[in-house]
Amino acid sequence: MASVSSLPKTMKGVQIEKTGGTEVLQLKTEIPVPEPKEGEVLVKNEFIGINYIDTYFRSGVYSPPSFPYTLGREGAGTIAALGPNTPSDLQLGTRVAYMGPAAYAEYTPVTANYMIPIPDSISTKVAAASLLQALTAVTLIREAYPVQKGDWVLVTAAAGGVGLWLCQLLKAVGAHTIATASTAEKRELARRNGAEVLLEYHEEDREKFVKKVLEVTGGEGVHAVFDSVGKATFDSCLAVVRRKGTMVSFGNASGPVTGFALARLSSRNVKLLRPTLFNYIATREELQQYAQELWNFIEKDGLNVKIHDVYPLSDVVRATQDIESRKTTGKLLLQP
Ligand SMILES: NC(=O)c1ccc[n+]([C@@H]2O[C@H](COP(=O)([O-])OP(=O)(O)OC[C@H]3O[C@@H](n4cnc5c(N)ncnc54)[C@H](OP(=O)(O)O)[C@@H]3O)[C@@H](O)[C@H]2O)c1
Incomplete structure (x- = not known):
């Protein structure tokens, strides 16, 4: 593994050991920093996107594959380590946005297929606040029903x-x-x-x-x-x-x-x-195509992301309660 010397051994993250209400959310401080495997990249998260799907995995509407389970499906930050055989446009220090499990943490190992370098014109915060929800919307209007x-x-x-x-x-x-x-x-x-x-x-x-x-x-x-x-x-x-x-x-x-x-x-x-988003972006080419379309919408059509709030990771319970109580509009972010 090519890695940055400053990589710590342990990190903060939000895990569950069983499904249930917000009381099952646990902020842990001694989770081992994962090593990226074949085709994976380790991201140092700067912002973590909250999505409604996170509540399904916590409550049991969807089943976590195993416990303890680190919640989260999306984030953005910089590449801190590379596993074997990752694409050449992903280098140490590259700013990236991604979709994949275990995002509610300081570091997340991500399959390169679900990761995209962030263009210079887009901030890391905007990328984290856009990717999953905006790509869902783009694929819905292009593929689920091609809107005229x-x-x-x-x-x-x-x-x-x-x-x-x-x-x-x-x-x-x-x-x-x-x-x-x-x-x-x-x-x-x-x-x-x-x-x-x-x-x-x-x-x-x-x-x-x-x-x-x-x-x-x-x-x-x-x-x-x-x-x-x-x-x-x-x-x-x-x-x-x-x-x-x-x-x-x-x-x-x-x-x-x-x-x-x-x-x-x-x-x-x-x-x-x-439909689900992940079946519209199953290949890296599909993700790149739709991400490019999204960046074009943001840059050329002036589309913007409304950020409801940025919560510290330690406030994950409050953030979760907020989205579930229908109080929020736009995007909720966590910051490790
Ligand atoms: N298929 C996919 O690939 C895919 C991808 C992304 C998201 N999604 C789905 O898209 C939806 C929106 O996701 P999001 O992350 O953008 O969340 P969100 O829309 O910001 O939050 C959920 C919203 O659902 C509405 N709602 C209606 N009945 C509700 C209830 N009983 N409890 C809580 N909320 C209720 C609320 O708006 P009102 O108060 O205005 O009703 C609430 O603000 C979710 O259902 C999510 O699972 C699907």
């Missing part, structure tokens, strides 16, 4: 991390966005980021919601839905997709959607997808 200029698109949780990127990207490609969020403040933020029509969820009155969406879309419904709320909003979202439209369900913030009867799609020939 003039399309009507419904976005739920529109003031969240992924949501604000979707609002901005949809505006940039000339689509019309109908955005839902739980408070007037959040809806106003979605409007400032490009959404044209702002709606409450109306979970208690689906008829009212459907009527409003049909009104603004000339009675047809939307070309596509990007829904990340899941269980609570799935039925209302499906009800407003037009004939031959696309329903993209990509998250479980209110719980997973289960027990769906396929025959429900046939009344309007609706396409239904449940």
